[in-house]
Amino acid sequence: MFLDPKQSRELIQTSPVIVLTTLNKEEKPNVATFAWVVSLSSEPTMLAMMVGKERYTFENIKTSQEFVVNIPSVDVLKKVYF
Structure with a gap:
């Protein structure tokens, strides 16, 4: 789901966790929480x-x-918070 930049800013300011996804040279995903x-x-x-x-x-x-910056929904928050 893509958001209007103003909507995404509001979500980021209130979100306790951001999930950042990257790929290595072999295109294996790496997921980091911030x-x-x-x-x-x-x-x-x-x-x-x-x-x-x-x-x-x-x-x-x-x-x-x-x-990729992912903003987790409330449903996903418990899974990424720990």
Whole structure:
């Protein structure tokens, strides 16, 4: 589901967890959860989050130059929160 940038900003500001998905060189998915995300802009949509250099997520983003930000629904929150 794709959202209007203004809607996504509202969701990010109230969401306790963001799920970031990346792919490695073999296209194997890596999923990382972030509890600290800052919405910098809605036009264009810009977020800030910290990814450690020693993490698979960092290496995947550096290599592929892409990632997906997922905003979990309330139904999914319990699964990603722990």
